[in-house]
Amino acid sequence: MSETISTADSADTGPLAPAAKRKRPVGFYLAGSWLGSIVLLGLFGALLPLRQWDLASYDYLGALPGTPGHPLGTTQDGYDMLSGLINGARISIFVSFFAVLFGGGIGALIGITSAYFRGKYDLIVVSIFNIMLSIPNLVLSLALLSTLAYSSPDKPATLQRRLIILILSLTIVIIPILGRIARASALQWSSRDFVVASKSMGTRNFTIIRRHILPNVAPAILAIGFLAIGSVIIVEGSLSILGIGVPGGASWGSMLANGRGNIAFSPHEVYMPAICIALTVISSNWFGDYVRSRLDLREAKI
Amino acid sequence: MTNLLEIEDLSVGFRTPRGNLQAVRNATLTLAPGESIGIVGESGSGKTVLSRAVMGLLPSTATRTGSIVYQGREISDLPRDEVRDLWGTGMAMIFQDPMTALNPTRRIGSQLSESLVVRLKMDKGAARQKSVELLRRVRIPDPEGMLRKFPYQLSGGMRQRIMIAIAVSCGPELLFADEPTTALDVTVQAQVLELLDELRAENNTAMVLVTHDLGVVAGHTDKIAVMYAGDVVEYAPTKRLYASMKMPYTEALLNSIPRLETPTGSRLPVIEGRLPDPTKEVAGCAFADRCPYVSEKCRAEKPPLMDAGDGHLYRCWFPIGGVN
């Protein structure tokens, strides 16, 4: 028998692991407050007494940050940066939240049922997931978006339509990512004794899934969901830079894409949205990692 | 004769999330050149930690106090680099599980010749020749072919022989063998122990044999230290220990060995109860809860180490055969 005494902190993933003490890490509060204020600004930013984000003021073209009336300056086209960023928060959060919500929901449903019922259905699901995952995220969403977003020249796409198509494409991209995780997690749980016991009592399959499997799989999906929000924001930004995301400077990525050409004259057009995107992605990753490390601890205690 | 190894008041603790875990308390042992000592106890008694502490192979969460004198030199406060100079050439260790103690990604030859090249500064050819010779000495068939193999291609017994070959490769004066036979078949166990005796006789190597099995140490050691919950509870020359053991715990350990004369179907006597929580200090004797001869005094006061003469030490208020 080995008498080596193991120390407790072996399940570490991020920088959170060493600080497995009761105290929450500083990063948790920083990430939390950034995400919180972005969501609040996204939801209620329109109520603030600010300029309209899509109304150019021709007296201020490319004004520097600190200009009266335009605290964060304006773009070369005279759009106010502050209200643009707040509106961008709304669109970016809207797009990523719904894409992850729908993608996660559908993915979880497919993943859990396929893990629970196994058989041919499972085989087909796994094959489709693998096929979709064999194409890089961005390439898949590019392909989907470029075909779905096609509109004839005489009927130009509206912002709403582009947003819907963007969310739809991103949802399709998210489904196999979260679906595979849900399946892996559900696979573990559906072989546990309490599930088998419940089955032997004649409980209906969907009742078992709802009562026993879903509550156990949900935290894992939630944690990965936060990470997925980060990746969706990156993909959205990349698509905008490639010119097929949200048009007209409505999202952060779109502001970045519009500002790229003016980088030499008004650098704030580039670095402000870039920093917003970066902070949001970093925060949601921190958050996801934190949730996951808590989850690992909970798992370890069982 | 001067002693090869003198351990005095050696204590080892571990920092854990639940507080300090006292794995070894004030152990005092000596070992002469060529002599062998068995450290016996249940798992969790601190025997492995004791042997690793002497060598200095403890994780960073461990704290060690006390004195360790090796060949007349205090080594407990040496910097790691100087202690390392002793490893392999002075003291070497044979690990418990041959399945995990060999690097799965490197060939037997490179693992065997590594200390020869690094520690003895042999050139490649000489190291290879010596490796073959070592493999032959541990009775490995086709030693040349063995050099090119990976651990996964070998049986447990083979791997254990190879580990022994690695341990003795630089001719150490002191060998630590941590449960060297536990992971092996009963038939292979005896062979491995005999092999160890043989190799030790050739070089007059001393040995610390760590095991939970009193039956294993009987024929292969000169003296025995029995450990319980971090304390050395009985310490005596092997023959004397078997002739007149003092500790109820030692008796219980001996009774738990299966014997050939045990009628088939009869239940193996096991020691009832469990070791006390090592993160808590016990007021009286740590074995009290499991001892058949327990009395009030045992729970109230911890027995000191008592001397029964002829180098026989024990730690009990009511020893078997009474106090001398």
Place this chain on the structure above:
Amino acid sequence: MDFLQILAKRLVGLVVIVTIATFLLSLLTWLLPGDAAEVIAGGAAPQVIESIRQDLALDEGVFGYYWNWYTGLLTGDLGRYYLAGGYREVSEVVGQTLPVSLQMLIYAQIVSLTLAVPLGLVSAYKENSRFDRIVSSTLFTMVSFPSFALALIMSLVFAVQLEWVDPIGYVAPSENLLEHLKLMILPVISISVGLTSSYTRLLRNDVIQTLKEDYVTMAASKGISDRRILFRHVFRPSSTTLLTSAALNMGGLIGGTIVIETIFVIPGIGYEIFYAIGSRQLIAMQTLIALIATFYVFFNTTVDLITQVVDPRTRERRV
């Protein structure tokens, strides 16, 4: 299982995946509102559109159309870019652009691995030290930092404001090596930052696990120096994990280069995909995506097979 059997099984899987993935793409193209030939040629003369329709077998239904493309792909005919005045072979374009992208990716891999190996080893060796904590939290932040944001900020600072390098463009190494390297600096750093972070984290966690193995204690008990233990006994088993991840990244990175190549205007395959999508070159796009998927699955398979050779542990598992 036999090595060849595994190889055969993997190859079949590769073909199946690529076939199905491209068929789904064809279906998408087919379901587009309007006629694909019109989409591609966009306002060209009716004869031109008709000849494109012939070319792509658009009249033969979705299966005929797909079969036409698929057999073409198998025989090395990758399809065409239909330009205003005629067409360009996709194979020719791929031949010109793929080496540029691969070159950039290989630079990025070299830079990332060179940085990640010492960082990962040292921070694992000094687990929970101040050094480890600083490196870990910095890298965790860096891995989340979008590469395009980094690319734009860097080109703002180093190209526009400090004027150390040119903000965009590409020069072949055979033309002017110094200029080539100077232009590659920013794109390679943009890709490498995230890559370095994920490699370091991966290696660190793996090495920490390996350091707990019995055979590491065993190696220490031979009296070998820590440095030798780290490189000889720990790095090799851990490096297979790193190698696997590095190769798996190659496929994904090709996707990531689309944005970086667009930002820095580098004529690589990523930029080509962007161009194909932008100009609605559906056939070219389908071919390029098929190539990337093949590339990706091919890399995964190769790595799996190599890992089995390098790391005997995986062989042991199958016994």
